[in-house]
Amino acid sequence: MEWLLQPWPWWLSGILIGLTVPLLYLLAGKAFGISTSLQEAGALCVPHSKMEYLSKFDRIGGLWTLVFAFGIGIGSLIATRFLSADPKPFLPESFWSVSGAIKLIVGGFLIGFGTRYAGGCTSGHSITGISNLNWPSLLATICFFAGGLAVTWGLGSLLF
Amino acid sequence: MNTDTQPSSPESTEAKTRSGSSPTTYVMVLLMGIYLGILFAKSEVAHWQRVHDMFLFREAHMYLIIGTAIVVAMISMLIIKRFAIKSIDGKPITYKPKPYHKGVIIGGMLFGAGWAITGACPGPIYAQIGAGEWLAVLTLIGAMLGMFAYAALKPKLPH
Numbered sequence: 001m002e003w004l005l006q007p008w009p010w011w012l013s014g015i016l017i018g019l020t021v022p023l024l025y026l027l028a029g030k031a032f033g034i035s036t037s038l039q040e041a042g043a044l045c046v047p048h049s050k051m052e053y054l055s056k057f058d059r060i061g062g063l064w065t066l067v068f069a070f071g072i073g074i075g076s077l078i079a080t081r082f083l084s085a086d087p088k089p090f091l092p093e094s095f096w097s098v099s100g101a102i103k104l105i106v107g108g109f110l111i112g113f114g115t116r117y118a119g120g121c122t123s124g125h126s127i128t129g130i131s132n133l134n135w136p137s138l139l140a141t142i143c144f145f146a147g148g149l150a151v152t153w154g155l156g157s158l159l160f
Numbered sequence: 161m162n163t164d165t166q167p168s169s170p171e172s173t174e175a176k177t178r179s180g181s182s183p184t185t186y187v188m189v190l191l192m193g194i195y196l197g198i199l200f201a202k203s204e205v206a207h208w209q210r211v212h213d214m215f216l217f218r219e220a221h222m223y224l225i226i227g228t229a230i231v232v233a234m235i236s237m238l239i240i241k242r243f244a245i246k247s248i249d250g251k252p253i254t255y256k257p258k259p260y261h262k263g264v265i266i267g268g269m270l271f272g273a274g275w276a277i278t279g280a281c282p283g284p285i286y287a288q289i290g291a292g293e294w295l296a297v298l299t300l301i302g303a304m305l306g307m308f309a310y311a312a313l314k315p316k317l318p319h
Contacts, residue, residue, distance in 0.1 A: 007202060007203070007204050008199075008202040008203055010203070010220075010221050010224040010225045010228065011224070011228060013199060013202065013203030013205070013225045013228075014203075014224060014225040014226070014227065014228025014229045014232065015228055015229075015232050016195075016199050017196070017199050017203065017205075017225065017228075017229040017232075018228060018229035018230065018231065018232025018233040018236070019232060019233075019236065020192065020195070020196055020199075020229075020233075021232075021233035021236060021237065022233070022236035022237065022239075022240060023192060023195075024189075024192050025240065025247060025253045026240075026245070026247050026248060026253070027188040027191075027192065027247070027248055028181070028185045028188040028189045028192065028247070029185065029247040029249060029251050029253070030185075030189065031255060031256065032233075034281075034282040034283040034286075035281075035282040037282065037286075038282065038303055038304060038307040039307060039311075041304065041307075042304065042307050042308055042311060049311070051308075051311040051312055051314070052314075052315075053310070053311035053314050054311050058179055060179055060180045061179035061180065061181075063180060063181070063186075064181050064185065064186060064189045067186050067189045067190050067193065068189050068190070068192065068193040068196075069193065069283075069286045070190070070193060070286075071189065071190045071191065071192065071193015071194045071195075071196070071197060072193045072194075072196055072197035072200065072283055072286040072287050072290065073193075073197060073286045073287065073289055073290025073291075074190075074193070074194050074197060074290060075193060075194035075195060075196060075197020075198040075199075075200070075201070075287070075290070076197040076198070076200055076201040076206065076286070076287035076288070076290040076291040077197075077290045077291050077292070078194065078197070078198055079197065079198040079199075079200075079201035079202050079291070080201050080291040080292070081291075083198065083201075083202060084201070084202075087291075088204075088207065089293065090206055090207050090208060090279070090284075090287075090288040090291065090293040090296065091208045091279065091288070091293055091295050091296065092208055092209065095208075095295050096295065100295070101295070101298055103277055103278070104277075104278055104295060104296070104298040104299045104302060105298050105299075105301060105302040105305075106274075106277065106302060107273075107274040107275075107276075107277030107278035107299065107302060108274065108278055108285070108298065108299035108300060108301060108302020108303040108304075108305070108306065109274070109302040109303070109305050109306035109309070110270045110271060110273050110274030110277070110302075110306060111271055111274035111275065111278065111280070111281065111282060111285070111299070111302070111303045111306060112274075112302065112303035112304060112305060112306025112307040112308075112309075112310070113267070113270055113271075113306035113307070113309050113310045114267045114268065114269070114270030114271025114272070114273070114274055114306070115267065115271045115281075115282060116267070116306070116307050116310040116311075117263040117266060117267025117270065117271075117310055117317065118263055118264050118265075118266075118267030118268040118270075118271055119258050119259070119261075119263065119264065119267070120258055121271060121281050121282045121283075122226070122275075122281040122282075122283070123281075123282070123283055124258065125258065125268075126226060126230065127226070127229050127230055127233055128233065128255070129257075129258055130230050130234070131230050131231075131233035131234040131236070131237050132234075132237055132255040132257070133234075134255070134257045134258055135260070136257075136258055136259060136260035136264050137258055139260065139264055139265065139268070140258075140264045140265075140268040141268075142268075143264065143265050143267075143268030143269045143272060144268050144269075144271055144272035144275065145215075145272060146268075146269050146272060147268065147269035147270060147271065147272025147273040147274075147275075147276070148211075148215045148272035148273060148275050148276035149215055149272075149276075150269070150272075150273065151215075151272070151273040151276045151277060152212070152215035152216060152276045153215075156216075159277060160212065
């Protein structure tokens, strides 16, 4: 069982992550997607907002997205504490600095703004969308990589 | 499983106006979240270095995981559609297509940039925080600010 405590191979990880789509549909009747949880959190924070994006959002119907997000946190805690022989930090040491903090906030802003503008993220578009043969999701995924590659190769010397 | 989906029951009208899920569904969602959280950590897709090495084409790890996940999900969906398999509470499984608009391109590229900088997409943000990587709280604060900015600007943005 030693392998269990090491990072899992790509094929096992890929198969099990892919199975999230049918399992979530079968067990809960929900389409796999994570970034809606941001909108749900916003809609709960300011239910009477002037912004229709938040005030008109079905915050009761969307509650499950926060339960799902909470579960992801617990699962990751279990994996790191009990299923890892030598857990590695998720972020490099260099982020513990003023510039690192700014990078995370700005990068986070791009994640929140971008996923909500695009209508989904890696889960809702790349995995659920493409697997349901939804062409805008394929386009979104191409754009995710275009944006990521542009930043990494274009601004890499400044950022990393 | 539960009876509140029967059209004749008096609760059904309430269930329509209040579109919350059943307790069973929330338990299932929580369990699936835990399942996925374990996978995000054990596959290391929530590790900044893995995301960075993906965008640098240094290793195929992330590409292989995402590609395999898509293929597995695609085959699963074909089976579900082919045999009209229903969810455990008896409801048909239907995918609601995400529509095309300009935001798919612009928003998609902005998100990709954020993914490359922070090493996290939305799921891994929760995985990082859950595992005690407290710096990722900053990523989440940024993501909430970005979501609020989109909510405010939505009427003015091209769609």
